Amino acid sequence: MxxxxxxxxxxxxxxxxxxxxxxxxxxxxxxxxxxxxxxxxxxxxxxxxxxxNQIAKSLKSGKTFTIGLIVADISNPFFANIARIIEDEAAKLNYTVIFGSSDEKAEKSWDLIQFLSNRQVDGFIIAPTENSEDQIKYLKEQNIPFVLIDRFFPTINSNSVTVNNFEAAYGAVRRLIEKGSEKIGIIAYSNSLYHMRERVRGYDTVMKDHKLKVSNNWLHEIEFSDIKNGVHNAIDILLHEKPNVEAIFFATNTLAVYGLKYLDRLSVEVGKDLAVVSFDEGEAFDFYYCPLTIVKQPLGALAENAVEILIHKINDLDTKEKKVCLDTELIIRESCGRK
Amino acid sequence: MxxxxxxxxxxxxxxxxxxxxxxxxxxxxxxxxxxxxxxxxxxxxxxxxxxxNQIAKSLKSGKTFTIGLIVADISNPFFANIARIIEDEAAKLNYTVIFGSSDEKAEKSWDLIQFLSNRQVDGFIIAPTENSEDQIKYLKEQNIPFVLIDRFFPTINSNSVTVNNFEAAYGAVRRLIEKGSEKIGIIAYSNSLYHMRERVRGYDTVMKDHKLKVSNNWLHEIEFSDIKNGVHNAIDILLHEKPNVEAIFFATNTLAVYGLKYLDRLSVEVGKDLAVVSFDEGEAFDFYYCPLTIVKQPLGALAENAVEILIHKINDLDTKEKKVCLDTELIIRESCGRK
DNA sequence: CTTCATTCTTTAATCGATTAAATAAGCAAT
DNA sequence: ATTGCTTATTTAATCGATTAAAGAATGAAG
Missing domain, CATH: 1.10.260 (434 Repressor (Amino-terminal Domain))
Structure with a gap:
């Protein structure tokens, strides 16, 4: 060169x-x-x-104008969309973005934090994995600016930008109830992260509030390690073991994708045999023969807030921690009822 | 900090x-x-x-172990998937990835090249935009290692990893012909990039080879600036102006997504009223009531080759330029015929 | 003709790591 | 005791940019 x-x-x-x-x-x-x-x-x-030469400048100034972005998987549309908006926002402020995918594994997440930290990123935007509390605490101790997105740890005081998962789940399942379903299953991840717990709690609470008893067959928590089979088993149980359900709430995009494909194979007709709502958008959902009712997350606002808070923190380490909780929107389409 | x-x-x-x-x-x-x-x-x-401190190391060594990735849009699943694989491959070799989206604009692409170049990336992986020949020549002159992916310029000798767009388009459209369509439209981008021209040429050639006359109503080239309306207009013309078509070939994922949504609105039933094939995968296509016949690009191999060639070039500037052209696969499903 | 202020320019240290070259210390051979 | 040879360690330059501080040059005031 x-x-x-x-x-x-x-x-x-x-x-x-x-x-x-x-x-x-x-x-x-x-x-x-x-x-x-x-x-x-x-x-x-x-x-x-x-x-x-920015490297020389960085060495002198101690600032790299670089943001480290750690998500579960950059190829997941949810994170890819967020990444794009973060990129644009960062670019406006002359920052570049380095990214890494943790695959929901705390170990990978830790490697990435170390790796990017050695490259002297000015701060992080992180969708933290399960059991990564120590990593977050480490960042705090080291006074490295960071913002958590999508998930956060209620026990750790830190910047975060999330959505009202509890209300969102509550609203989505309430919609199923309003459209006549009483026996409702949920497929979520077996994940201790707060956002997932809140989605499950939303389901539980709305059922309770409507005096609907939840059978212990109905809550399914899938391992990341084998999502596909997990979802298939869950659906088999939900549909075929008594008491079988009239509706299913999928707690994420990915779960819904696997679920709907399997329902197709089983020739279950969504919107007729079974009502369905899901979290997250997905191109796929628009195309589904029975357009899906979904919880739409405000990706733009999520990313914009994260960048803004991070850059503030970078520019002034004394800025107080900020927790932003954004509202979701229930996009109502046909899948939430049964004809 | x-x-x-x-x-x-x-x-x-x-x-x-x-x-x-x-x-x-x-x-x-x-x-x-x-x-x-x-x-x-x-x-x-x-x-x-x-x-x-990697910054200090980099200043001394002149090496940053960083790859600059420039794609059209990181939130486009095609590029997001490639980005993920590039990330993994790069990480194996201790490289990080900085990314930027050009939005198919040469100017943005140039800004990104400058920006990342000042940050001393060791090399680039680029999906070049239209009219960015000068940028590629500049990189060559500066002896900055780079690999083009998805597209390339036949007039410039450079590393590149692409697919056989001509054969792929030829095969896809031939499939439509074999399933009985004779009047076939194509919706592509009005883009002078080689990959797009090759897809159009594949369509032209297979029509000619089968002695099918192509009406000048049938080739539609959409501007990036207004994809949605472009596609709608194209479909209106294809379906409603004589001679109207029996089948449509979409030259990319994005075009097909807009197209299929509009066909739905028009209550055109794919697989019955109209046959369709498209380039690229898409979660959406699996869910479509009439599963889509598509040209599947080998994303993994595309990304792996790009990283491998780039790192080779970084490690040995005298390595000769390498052009890799990968085979695609026609995934045959129901949408290519009409019942 | 000093003296001091002002304006312009250079010197040299710094950021953190690397590395060629110099130095120091220890020991053996003559 | 001198010389040479190892081995261990330090000195100092380097990467490229920044910046406080020193220095030089000019001009004005007394």
């Missing part, structure tokens, strides 16, 4: 010291330099197509 | 020079240092939880 021109090259060309060149090229300091020299330096910089 | 311990901190703690510490901690050089000192240094490093 051809060596890029440095301050030194300009300095030599013009016949001044690198300090002078630096003063000319760094805004606000130009007054220190005579108009004549300034002009020559600028001309030389242009001629050589000088671009400052 | 608490200052992280540096070599100097260890050196002071142990009472030796930073050079000695560096020799202990950098593998292969340990033999230079006495066992006694070495032990002390290692203990101190551990105690302080020393993590080398």
């Amino acid at each position: 051809k060596r890029k021109p440095s301050l030194k090259d300009i300095a030599e060309k013009v016949g001044v010291s690198t300090a002078t060149v630096s003063y000319v090229l760094s805004k606000g300091k130009e007054s220190k330099v005579s108009a004549e020299v300034s002009k020559k330096v600028k001309a030389a910089a242009k001629e050589l197509n000088y671009q400052p | 608490k200052r992280k311990p540096s070599l100097k901190d260890i050196a002071e703690k142990v009472g030796v020079s930073t050079a000695t510490v560096s020799y202990v901690l950098s593998k292969g050089k340990e033999s230079k240092v006495s066992a006694e000192v070495s032990k002390k240094v290692k203990a101190a490093a551990k105690e302080l939880n020393y993590q080398p």
